[in-house]
Amino acid sequence: MLHLVESYGKYPLFNSYENEFFTITIQKFNDFLVYERINKNSKDKYSTKLGQQPSEIIFQPSEPLFPTVNTTFLLLHFEEPLTLLPDTSVDVWATLPIATSVIITQNGKYNLLDIIHFAPVKFALYGDAHKGKICRYWRTSIALNKINPDYFLNCMLNLNISNSTSAIIKLTKLVLDFAFLEILYKDQYCFSSAKARILGENIAETEFTTPTSSEGFSKNFDLLPVRKFSSPKFLMEFGI
Amino acid sequence: MNFPEILSKINFLVIFLLIILFFILLFLINLLSRKLRIILREKVSTQSLNILSKLLVYGFILIYLFIVLSFLGVNLSGLVVAGGFLTIIIGLATQKVLGNAISGLFLMIERPIRIGQSVNINETTGVIEEIRFLSTVIRSFEGPFIRIPNETVFNSIIINFVENVARRIDFLIDIRYSDNVELAIRVTKELLNNESYILALPEPEVFVENLSSSSVQLRIRCWAPTEVWYATKCELLQKIRSNLEHNGIQIPFQQIEVKIHNFDSSKF
Numbered sequence: 001m002l003h004l005v006e007s008y009g010k011y012p013l014f015n016s017y018e019n020e021f022f023t024i025t026i027q028k029f030n031d032f033l034v035y036e037r038i039n040k041n042s043k044d045k046y047s048t049k050l051g052q053q054p055s056e057i058i059f060q061p062s063e064p065l066f067p068t069v070n071t072t073f074l075l076l077h078f079e080e081p082l083t084l085l086p087d088t089s090v091d092v093w094a095t096l097p098i099a100t101s102v103i104i105t106q107n108g109k110y111n112l113l114d115i116i117h118f119a120p121v122k123f124a125l126y127g128d129a130h131k132g133k134i135c136r137y138w139r140t141s142i143a144l145n146k147i148n149p150d151y152f153l154n155c156m157l158n159l160n161i162s163n164s165t166s167a168i169i170k171l172t173k174l175v176l177d178f179a180f181l182e183i184l185y186k187d188q189y190c191f192s193s194a195k196a197r198i199l200g201e202n203i204a205e206t207e208f209t210t211p212t213s214s215e216g217f218s219k220n221f222d223l224l225p226v227r228k229f230s231s232p233k234f235l236m237e238f239g240i
Numbered sequence: 241m242n243f244p245e246i247l248s249k250i251n252f253l254v255i256f257l258l259i260i261l262f263f264i265l266l267f268l269i270n271l272l273s274r275k276l277r278i279i280l281r282e283k284v285s286t287q288s289l290n291i292l293s294k295l296l297v298y299g300f301i302l303i304y305l306f307i308v309l310s311f312l313g314v315n316l317s318g319l320v321v322a323g324g325f326l327t328i329i330i331g332l333a334t335q336k337v338l339g340n341a342i343s344g345l346f347l348m349i350e351r352p353i354r355i356g357q358s359v360n361i362n363e364t365t366g367v368i369e370e371i372r373f374l375s376t377v378i379r380s381f382e383g384p385f386i387r388i389p390n391e392t393v394f395n396s397i398i399i400n401f402v403e404n405v406a407r408r409i410d411f412l413i414d415i416r417y418s419d420n421v422e423l424a425i426r427v428t429k430e431l432l433n434n435e436s437y438i439l440a441l442p443e444p445e446v447f448v449e450n451l452s453s454s455s456v457q458l459r460i461r462c463w464a465p466t467e468v469w470y471a472t473k474c475e476l477l478q479k480i481r482s483n484l485e486h487n488g489i490q491i492p493f494q495q496i497e498v499k500i501h502n503f504d505s506s507k508f
Binding site for chain 2: 068096132133134
C-alpha cells in the first residue's frame with residue numbers, strides 16, 4: 001500500500017512511501033525485508049536489508065551530516081550583509097540546511113535507517129587551509145519575521161546577534177557547530193535557535209541554543225553522540 | 241668501604257626508608273607510564289609504547305640502585321667513571337642506532353607525520369603504518385611495506401598530503417581560438433559552483449592565462465576538502481571536458497603552420 005509523506009513525524013508500516021522528493025519501498029525479498037529509497041531528483045539509490053520487522057517509521061529533520069566529508073560545522077553566508085550598531089542586539093530569522101533521517105521503531109527501540117539530503121550539498125573553507133575548518137555551506141537571506149522553510153530541505157533558524165563592540169559591524173557570515181543543533185518539528189514545520197556575540201571587528205562567538213518549546217512540537221533525535229564535556233561555543237577568528 | 245662496614249650501616253631505619261623509597265618510585269613509574277600511554281596512544285605503536293615503558297622501568301631501577309648504594313656509603317665515583325667509559329664505547333658502537341632512536345623521539349615530539357596519513361618521505365609515497373623507535377613504516381599505494389630509518393625521516397623533506405583540511409585543484413585547459421572564451425569561462429564556473437565538493441569559499445577561479453601558439457589557455461583553480469580531493473580532481477577533469485564539448489567548445493590539437501619560401505610546385 002502506497003502512503004504519501006507530506007510532513008515529518010511517525011507513520012505506520014506500509015509497503016511504500018512517496019512524496020515529491022523520494023520513493024521508499026519496504027518489501028519482502030528472499031525472506032528478507034528490504035528497504036529501498038530512490039531520490040526523485042538525483043536518482044540516488046540506497047537499499048538495505050532489515051533484520052526485523054519494524055512497527056513504525058519516523059521521518060524527522062536532522063543535522064546536515066554528510067558521510068564523505070567529516071565536518072560538524074555550518075557556514076551561513078548571508079545574501080546581504082547585516083549592519084549592526086555598537087552595543088546593540090537583534091533577533092532575526094534565517095534558514096539552515098537539514099537532512100531527513102529515517103528512523104524505524106522495533107520493540108520500542110529507535111534505529112536510524114537512512115539519512116537523506118534533499119537540499120543542495122556544498123562545502124566551504126572557513127579560515128586558512130591549515131588551521132581553518134571545512135564547513136557545510138549555506139546561503140541564506142535574513143529577515144525580521146519568520147521565513148517559511150521548504151520542508152525536507154531547510155529549517156528556520158532564530159538568530160540572536162549582539163554586537164558588544166563599540167564599532168559598527170558588517171556581518172556577512174556565521175559559523176556554527178551543528179553537533180549541538182536541536183530541532184523542534186511539527187507537520188511541515190521545523191525550527192531551531194542560535195546566538196552570536198560579536199567580540200571584535202573580525203571575531204565572534206557562536207552557538208546553537210535549545211529552542212523554546214512550543215505545543216505539539218517534537219524534538220528530533222540526535223544523530224551525533226552528545227558531547228558532554230565539550231562546549232557548544234565556536235570562536236570565529238578568521239573574519240565575520 | 242669494605243663489606244663488614246657496609247653491613248654495620250644497615251639498620252632497621254635504613255631498610256624502612258629504602259622500602260618506602262622503592263614504593264614511591266614504583267608509584268611514580270606507574271603514574272608516568274600510564275600518562276605516557278594516554279598521551280602517546282595515537283601517536284606511536286603499542287610495540288614502541290612497550291619499549292618506552294620498559295626503558296622507563298630500567299631507568300628507575302638504575303636510579304634506585306644508585307640511591308641504595310649511596311645510602312650504604314659506597315663510593316660511587318669509580319662506578320661513575322667506569323659508567324662514563326662504558327657509555328662512550330656503547331655510544332660509538334651504536335651511533336647509528338642512537339641517531340635513529342633520538343630522531344624517533346623528536347618525530348614523536350614534533351609530529352610532522354601521524355599514523356594513517358598519506359605522505360611523501362624521501363621520494364617514497366604511501367600511508368604511515370607505524371612510527372617505531374628506530375624506524376617508520378610506510379605502506380606504499382601499490383602495497384609493499386617500506387621501512388625508513390627515523391634519522392632519514394627526520395632529515396628528509398616530508399610532504400604531508402592530508403595535514404591541511406583543504407587542497408587546491410589546478411588545471412590548464414586549452415580551447416580553440418575560434419571558441420567563445422566568455423562562454424567557456426561562464427559554463428566552467430557554473431559547473432564548479434554546482435559541484436558539491438568544490439568549495440564555495442575560497443571561490444573557484446577561471447581565467448585566461450596564456451595565448452599560446454595553438455590555443456587559448458584557461459587556468460582553473462578551485463579547492464576541495466582533503467579527504468575527497470583526489471576523487472574530485474579526477475572526476476572534475478572529465479566533467480570539464482564533457483561540459484565544454486556540450487557547449488560546442490573544443491580542446492584543440494597542437495597545430496603547426498609550415499611555410500616554405502621560394503617553393504616551386506612544378507618540381508613535384
